[in-house]
Structure formats: C-alpha cells, structure tokens
Amino acid sequence: MLFFRDLFGRKMLVLPISEIPATIFQFTSAFSDVFNHPAQEKHFAEYLTGLIASGNRTVAGIHQRLISDTDYDSLHNFMTESPWSADDVKTKRFEWIKNNLPPIIEKPTVIAIDSTFLHHSGDKIHGVYWYWDYSKKQFCLAQRLVLSSFVSPSKLIPLGHQLYHRGFLPEQKLYLEATMPTADAPEADWNEYNELVEKYQENCKEHKTQLQIAAELVDECEQAGFQKHAYVLDGAFLDKDLMNHIDQYRQAWVCRLAKSRLVHVAGGGCSSIEEFAKSLPKDVFKPVKVKTRQGEEQTYWCFGKNMVIKDWKLQRVVISYDNQELDGEPIYLISNKINWLQAYKILDHYIMRDSIEHLIRDNKQELGFEDGQQRRADAVEKHWELTFTAHAFLELAVDVDYPEGMTAPKLETIGQKCRFLETKLLQSLTKLIEALILEGRNTKELLDLIARKRLNGLAN
Numbered sequence: 478m479l480f481f482r483d484l485f486g487r488k489m490l491v492l493p494i495s496e497i498p499a500t501i502f503q504f505t506s507a508f509s510d511v512f513n514h515p516a517q518e519k520h521f522a523e524y525l526t527g528l529i530a531s532g533n534r535t536v537a538g539i540h541q542r543l544i545s546d547t548d549y550d551s552l553h554n555f556m557t558e559s560p561w562s563a564d565d566v567k568t569k570r571f572e573w574i575k576n577n578l579p580p581i582i583e584k585p586t587v588i589a590i591d592s593t594f595l596h597h598s599g600d601k602i603h604g605v606y607w608y609w610d611y612s613k614k615q616f617c618l619a620q621r622l623v624l625s626s627f628v629s630p631s632k633l634i635p636l637g638h639q640l641y642h643r644g645f646l647p648e649q650k651l652y653l654e655a656t657m658p659t660a661d662a663p664e665a666d667w668n669e670y671n672e673l674v675e676k677y678q679e680n681c682k683e684h685k686t687q688l689q690i691a692a693e694l695v696d697e698c699e700q701a702g703f704q705k706h707a708y709v710l711d712g713a714f715l716d717k718d719l720m721n722h723i724d725q726y727r728q729a730w731v732c733r734l735a736k737s738r739l740v741h742v743a744g745g746g747c748s749s750i751e752e753f754a755k756s757l758p759k760d761v762f763k764p765v766k767v768k769t770r771q772g773e774e775q776t777y778w779c780f781g782k783n784m785v786i787k788d789w790k791l792q793r794v795v796i797s798y799d800n801q802e803l804d805g806e807p808i809y810l811i812s813n814k815i816n817w818l819q820a821y822k823i824l825d826h827y828i829m830r831d832s833i834e835h836l837i838r839d840n841k842q843e844l845g846f847e848d849g850q851q852r853r854a855d856a857v858e859k860h861w862e863l864t865f866t867a868h869a870f871l872e873l874a875v876d877v878d879y880p881e882g883m884t885a886p887k888l889e890t891i892g893q894k895c896r897f898l899e900t901k902l903l904q905s906l907t908k909l910i911e912a913l914i915l916e917g918r919n920t921k922e923l924l925d926l927i928a929r930k931r932l933n934g935l936a937n
Contacts, residue, residue: 494530495544496905497522498898504870507573511565520555521863523547528867529898534845544909556856563855563862567637570866571701574627574634577873582704586629587731587829588636590691590710593837594619595847602850603857606643620847622861623687625694626836627703628829630770633836634872635865636703637694640857644684649677688716695719699726707731707814707826715811717789724813731827734794734809739787747787750809754780754796759803762796765821770832778803779820791815795823839891840864871895 505522512518527539536556540549596619597605604620625637653674658666685693691714698705708723712733723730736751748756762778769775781795795810797820812823840846844867849860871894913923 492530492542492899492902492906493544494523494526494542494902495909496902497526498901498905500875500901501526501870501898504874508566508569508866511569512561516551517555517559517561520547520552520559523552524555524863525867525870526898526902528844528864529871529895530902531845534848535850538848556851556859557853561859563858566859566862566866570862570869571636571703574636574869574873575702578627578632582706583629583631585706585826585829586627586704587707587709587826588698588703588705589626589628589830589833590623590694590708590714591626591830591833591837592621592623592641592687592711592713594621595841597847597850601852603852603854604640604642620857621687623690623694624833624837625698626833627705628709628770628832632872633770633832635836635840635868636701637697638861638865639690639694641687641690642684644680646677646681646684649680653677688714688719692719692722695723695726699728707812709827709830711830720813729812729814729826731810731812731814731823733827734811736806736809738809740794741785741787750794750796754807754809757796762798762803763820764801765797765819765824767821767824767828769828775799775828777820777824779824781818781820781823783815786811793817793823795820797824836868840868843892843895844868 501522505518505525508521509518512521523543523545524539527542528534531539531542533539533541536553537549540547540552543552594608594610594617596610596617598618599605600607600618602620605618606621607616608619608621609615610617610619621641622638623641624635627634627636653670656670656673658670691710695708705728707729708731710719710730710732712735715732715734715738720730720732734750737749739747740750740753742748742753757780762780765777765779766774767777778798778801779795781793783791784794785791793812793815795812796807797810798805798807810823810827812826814822817823837846844864846861846864849857851857851860868891871891875894875897910923
C-alpha cells in the first residue's frame with residue numbers, strides 16, 4: 478500500500494509530487510553554476526525532493542511520484558549520461574555548508590571518520606562485494622564506504638565519502654605462487670605468467686586500503702577548511718601512519734584503542750593495555766561527568782596516563798568504565814593530546830562519535846543512501862552525493878512555516894524534517910486539485926493526471 482508519514486511517523490496515503498517546494502528551489506539555486514542546462518537544474522531539484530519524500534528512492538521510484546512532464550528517460554539520463562560531476566556538487570556543497578554553519582564553533586566540534594556497509598541483494602551493482610558483517614554475524618552483499626562527518630552539539634552533517642574496493646591481493650599472490658611455471662617450462666608459459674605478475678604488481682600499486690581512504694578524507698576536510706576541535710575515529714582506523722598524517726595538520730585526534738595493543742610499562746618491557754588496566758588499584762579510577770549531544774549527563778570512572786605505545790611514541794591513554802564497581806570491559810581511548818590531563822576532555826570529544834550511527838541510519842532509512850541500484854561508477858557516486866546534499870539541506874536550510882494557530886512541533890531529526898516537507902507536498906497537491914476542479918475537470922481526469930506514472934509499470 479502507498480503511504481507517507483506525518484510529523485510523528487504515522488503512516489498515511491502516499492502523495493504525488495505536484496510541485497517542487499519553494500524552499501528546495503531556493504536551496505538548489507546555490508548550485509546553479511554546477512549545471513550547464515536548465516533541465517539539469519530542474520532534475521536536480523526533482524531528485525532531491527524525491528529522496529526526501531519518496532518511499533522508493535530509485536530513479537524509477539522518484540519518477541513515478543512526479544506529476545510534471547519529466548519522463549523516465551530524462552531523469553535516468555540525468556543520473557547516468559548527463560555531463561555534470563558529483564565532485565563539483567561536493568565542492569559546492571562543502572562551500573554552502575561552511576557558509577551556513579553557525580559562526581561560532583561549539584564545543585566540542587569534531588570530524589568523525591567511520592565506515593559503513595550499504596547492503597544490496599544483487600552483485601551487479603558497482604562496488605558490491607561479499608563481506609562479513611560483524612553486526613549481523615553473517616556474510617552479505619554490500620558496498621563498503623569510508624565516511625567523514627561534521628559533528629557538533631547542534632549539527633550533524635555528512636561530509637565526504639569514498640568507496641572501498643576489495644583488492645583480493647592475498648588471493649592473487651597465492652594464485653601466483655601456486656601457478657608459477659617450472660624452470661624448464663616453455664617460454665610462452667613464462668610470458669603468460671609474467672603478464673599476471675605485472676598485473677598483480679599494478680593492482681598492489683593502485684589499490685587503496687581503508688586507512689589510505691581515511692587519510693584522503695582528512696586531506697579533503699583540511700583543504701575545505703572545516704573548523705573543529707579534533708578528529709575522532711573508530712578503533713579500526715588506529716594506524717600509526719594515519720595518525721601521523723593527522724598530526725602533520727597540527728590537529729587533535731581521539732581514537733578507540735584495542736585491548737590487545739602493547740604499551741611500555743614501568744620496570745621495562747611491554748604489556749597489553751588490558752593487562753595493564755587489570756593491574757591498577759580501583760581507587761585510581763575517578764568519576765568523570767560528560768554530556769552527550771542530546772544534553773544527557775553521564776558518569777564514567779576513568780584513569781588517564783601518558784604512555785609509550787610499542788613501536789610508536791608517547792600518547793595519552795584513558796581507561797574508562799561505565800560503572801563505579803568497574804565491572805565488565807572498559808573502553809580504551811588514545812589521543813595525541815598528551816596535555817589533556819583531565820580525562821573528561823578526551824571522553825567529551827569521543828562521545829560525539831555515538832551520533833554517527835544515527836546519521837548513517839537516517840541517510841539509509843530517510844534519504845535512500847543504500848537504495849541506488851546503478852551499475853555505473855559515476856551514477857553510483859551521483860546518487861550518494863545527492864543523498865548527502867539532501868541531508869545538508871534538511872540539517873541547515875529547512876524553512877518551517879506552519880498554518881496559523883498551529884502549535885509548531887520542534888523538528889529535531891532528519892525524519893521529522895522529511896515529514897514536514899511531505900506536508901508541503903500535500904499543500905501543493907490540494908492547490909492543484911482545487912485549480913483543476915475550478916477548470917471543470919472531472920474525477921477521471923484528476924485521477925489520470927495524478928496516477929498515470931504510477932500505472933506505467935516503471936516502478937513497483
């Protein structure tokens with residue numbers, strides 16, 4: 478059954494898009510110099526509206542919601558063949574975000590580096606591979622993206638994204654070792670084998686790891702000039718080269734530390750940080766109060782110390798429990814700010830990472846982040862970029878005007894803002910129906926106009 482949701486998430490009848498809301502046209506006008514034809518600007522506004530208000534956020538799903546004369550081939554061409562660049566849109570989006578962020582940077586403001594799976598059911602989509610999904614405890618077909626996100630106490634905005642491709646380099650190396658010709662093999666066999674070796678060496682040179690992608694996202698954020706107090710990263714990104722790369726920009730960073738990581742201890746030698754934590758008396762753990770992005774106060778029991786990480790250098794390490802009895806597993810955090818002697822400073826920044834899960838969920842559930850079905854690389858990148866553009870619009874530009882006498886709800890989530898835009902579509906549809914009735918159109922003509930794309934078989 479077709480439906481849309483109201484501001485409280487309740488299911489209601491799905492609405493056609495009879496008119497692009499004025500607030501979206503005002504936003505998309507800032508991107509006019511990215512496109513070289515009025516039709517591109519029109520499709521840009523239509524696609525953003527479809528991402529925000531459609532249940533099916535594929536090209537076909539968005540098209541079947543439009544009452545305008547836009548045909549399917551035109552919208553599909555916009556996302557595939559049309560000569561506009563996702564990189565140009567991203568550059569303009571970064572510029573727009575910087576111009577529309579509050580002028581005073583809130584504390585703590587961070588840029589989070591993380592990764593996520595975009596799940597799919599088919600393996601023909603660009604960038605889809607089989608992965609082991611640790612959260613679902615099963616293998617899945619998915620694209621794996623590395624992301625950067627702007628996080629402050631009041632704003633949560635996706636910034637950059639880059640697709641990780643599996644290199645299968647260990648498998649290729651094993652295959653070469655197993656298929657190496659014998660010394661007396663014919664020259665033709667050796668020539669064929671040497672070609673494979675050259676291809677393997679080329680793959681090794683061109684393949685980018687997730688850590689290398691993360692470093693490029695840091696470069697991107699630095700070149701764009703986003704203000705922040707620190708980078709925060711998941712433990713999977715704790716790598717000496719990556720951290721040193723951030724150090725070169727003289728930026729603070731806070732990262733999760735694996736419990737097996739070795740640190741130098743008093744008396745010489747090394748111990749895992751887990752074993753070091755177990756050796757500490759309970760009275761060295763002191764209560765530390767921090768606030769989440771939602772303003773909730775939480776208390777942790779922490780111990781902090783500057784420690785030399787094995788095969789690295791002196792860093793600030795914090796061991797944190799969520800209970801006074803020190804039961805269960807603590808979390809281990811590490812930072813390059815060895816002068817942050819108060820543990821709350823490190824926790825205050827790292828706790829901002831908790832919001833990234835909500836950001837990714839909103840992009841997937843509300844804006845169709847993993848709904849793109851394109852097989853071409855450029856079309857996939859365009860879909861992701863427009864998803865992030867829609868998120869930036871909802872976070873920073875939604876202009877809310879309520880009917881007179883209505884108590885305005887507080888729009889805090891991306892989902893709530895999507896529902897508000899759907900009420901604008903309802904308003905536009907009501908005006909269209911009113912105009913058509915005044916023109917003397919009958920019921921059949923109204924339904925034919927509104928439902929013709931729904932019945933054309935292009936979308937489920």
